[in-house]
Amino acid sequence: MTLDQKLRQTADELNRSVSGRRPSPRLHPRRARGPVVALATAAAVLVPVIVISAVVFNGREPDLPGPVGSLAEQPEPTPTTTRPAATTTPTIDDGLSEADLLPPGWDRGLGTDAVLVLAEDGVALALSGDESGGFTTWAMGAQAGRTTVDVAGEIPDTVVWVETTRGNPTATVFGIVEQDSTNIEIQIDGITQLATARIFQRPEIGRAAFIGHVNASNLPETWSDWQITATSGDGVTSVIPLDIPDALNATEGVTVSMLLPLRPLVVGAVTVDSLPKAVSCQAPKDIETPPNKGGVFPQPTQHPTSEDALDAFIAATAGEHHLATSGYVELRTLVDLIGYGVELEGGSGFVTVISMAETSRGWIVDQWEASGC
Amino acid sequence: MRVAPGFDQFYADNWDAVAGLAYALSGSRIASEDLAQEAFLAAYRRWETIGGYDSPGAWVRRVVANRSVSVFRRRTAEARAIVRLSGGHGPLPELSLEAADVLRAVRRLPRRQAQVVVLHYLQDLPLSEVAVILDRSVETIRTHLRRARKTLAVYLDVPEEET
Numbered sequence: 132m133t134l135d136q137k138l139r140q141t142a143d144e145l146n147r148s149v150s151g152r153r154p155s156p157r158l159h160p161r162r163a164r165g166p167v168v169a170l171a172t173a174a175a176v177l178v179p180v181i182v183i184s185a186v187v188f189n190g191r192e193p194d195l196p197g198p199v200g201s202l203a204e205q206p207e208p209t210p211t212t213t214r215p216a217a218t219t220t221p222t223i224d225d226g227l228s229e230a231d232l233l234p235p236g237w238d239r240g241l242g243t244d245a246v247l248v249l250a251e252d253g254v255a256l257a258l259s260g261d262e263s264g265g266f267t268t269w270a271m272g273a274q275a276g277r278t279t280v281d282v283a284g285e286i287p288d289t290v291v292w293v294e295t296t297r298g299n300p301t302a303t304v305f306g307i308v309e310q311d312s313t314n315i316e317i318q319i320d321g322i323t324q325l326a327t328a329r330i331f332q333r334p335e336i337g338r339a340a341f342i343g344h345v346n347a348s349n350l351p352e353t354w355s356d357w358q359i360t361a362t363s364g365d366g367v368t369s370v371i372p373l374d375i376p377d378a379l380n381a382t383e384g385v386t387v388s389m390l391l392p393l394r395p396l397v398v399g400a401v402t403v404d405s406l407p408k409a410v411s412c413q414a415p416k417d418i419e420t421p422p423n424k425g426g427v428f429p430q431p432t433q434h435p436t437s438e439d440a441l442d443a444f445i446a447a448t449a450g451e452h453h454l455a456t457s458g459y460v461e462l463r464t465l466v467d468l469i470g471y472g473v474e475l476e477g478g479s480g481f482v483t484v485i486s487m488a489e490t491s492r493g494w495i496v497d498q499w500e501a502s503g504c
Numbered sequence: 505m506r507v508a509p510g511f512d513q514f515y516a517d518n519w520d521a522v523a524g525l526a527y528a529l530s531g532s533r534i535a536s537e538d539l540a541q542e543a544f545l546a547a548y549r550r551w552e553t554i555g556g557y558d559s560p561g562a563w564v565r566r567v568v569a570n571r572s573v574s575v576f577r578r579r580t581a582e583a584r585a586i587v588r589l590s591g592g593h594g595p596l597p598e599l600s601l602e603a604a605d606v607l608r609a610v611r612r613l614p615r616r617q618a619q620v621v622v623l624h625y626l627q628d629l630p631l632s633e634v635a636v637i638l639d640r641s642v643e644t645i646r647t648h649l650r651r652a653r654k655t656l657a658v659y660l661d662v663p664e665e666e667t
Contacts, residue, residue: 134660138656141607145626492553
């Protein structure tokens with residue numbers, strides 16, 4: 132069977148599976164009428180989320196809104212500061228199964244040592260470890276046709292997997308958007324060698340995997356004790372030693388992927404009177420500092436939501452201005468959302484401010500400003 | 505809110521395809537309905553505007569395509585759905601092992617490639633329409649598709665070209 136035949140067969144089956152399964156009228160969007168019903172709907176949504184959260188948090192329920200039964204009677208809430216307690220120690224539940232851990236498409240045999248960390252601002256994957264502030268060991272579960280890998284060393288909130296591409300040693304199986312090249316060093320018998328390896332996707336926190344593909348032709352027949360050095364989009368360098376107990380055939384390629392923490396693009400909201408200016412770089416008088424950067428976004432595109440527009444803007448400027456790829460807070464007046472910002476550490480200003488506007492055809496980014504540091 | 509004419513028909517005409525898109529990209533049978541519902545609800549709330557677009561369906565598909573690959577939304581939607589489904593509304597039926605394998609392979613692709621494959625091959629949309637939905641040029645979409653096909657052929661261990 133060819134690829135096209137498989138795709139057609141899947142399409143037919145998929146269409147049959149959803150055909151005629153529109154939700155019952157109680158779920159029909161037409162049922163939502165007015166703010167009271169909208170709030171009642173919100174309450175109906177929050178109940179199960181809170182219930183599930185309570186279960187997942189092992190009974191240590193986070194500070195979520197109070198009794199939801201009263202929400203339907205409350206007036207439309209005034210926007211207030213809703214900064215999540217993201218910096219508090221996350222609650223960890225190690226009783227979750229592998230299936231609970233896997234985000235869509237990442238069915239790659241994560242090991243049982245992995246834990247799911249839930250915080251109020253979203254879901255993050257992390258590794259279990261013996262020491263706070265760092266993860267010391269982690270073993271990836273083996274699956275048929277895949278390689279068992281022990282990962283050791285300090286791995287900051289990162290998941291790594293390695294799998295072979297048997298029978299297709301030189302195929303660039305992840306050959307999309309080769310945005311940058313990052314050295315991948317391989318240590319063989321204690322000697323560091325630079326392999327032919329490329330990065331096909333720069334790390335995007337909260338997004339897809341960071342993927343490098345090692346060409347087997349530059350590798351010895353047996354690999355052991357090799358390591359990856361990679362620099363993330365935020366300039367953080369991670370060194371990840373890998374020990375591969377199974378000798379791999381030289382005709383096999385190896386794909387190494389690093390899953391970055393799933394920090395949300397938007398982590399909260401703050402109320403402001405007007406759009407703030409980005410802070411400037413601070414330095415002693417005799418040291419010249421770079422000016423702030425920014426301006427009008429020349430080619431804004433309309434998006435269904437403000438978050439989608441922010442997402443597209445960051446993607447469009449990736450590698451050019453080195454803007455943060457996650458951790459934005461909504462900047463809201465009492466009435467409207469007017470932008471997004473990345474707060475200076477300590478919360479005394481914003482290092483990045485992005486101005487948003489809602490047009491008749493959707494949300495756009497119109498201007499931005501970031502510290503030159 | 506006054507509903508602009510045509511929303512009912514729009515909903516009826518597009519539900520199956522949008523739910524299928526959510527299913528294919530999220531990999532979650534029980535969350536896909538909620539993902540689709542969220543998108544339709546968003547469209548409903550702004551139907552007076554969106555109903556006037558050249559292709560309201562493209563707008564809804566873009567919302568679903570973006571949200572279906574978001575872990576947090578999937579988890580939240582799934583949590584909601586699990587509780588809701590206990591009330592008796594069943595999830596989408598399971599696919600065959602072969603079809604599930606194909607979808608799993610598609611979801612292993614980089615996000616944009618997965619979206620392109622699902623919209624073009626599984627939703628049977630022309631590349632021009634996929635380009636509108638994903639807000640990219642047709643040429644970019646074609647490039648994603650070409651690379652996705654190569655990768656899928658490897659994942660599924662099948663020849664890429666038609667025999």
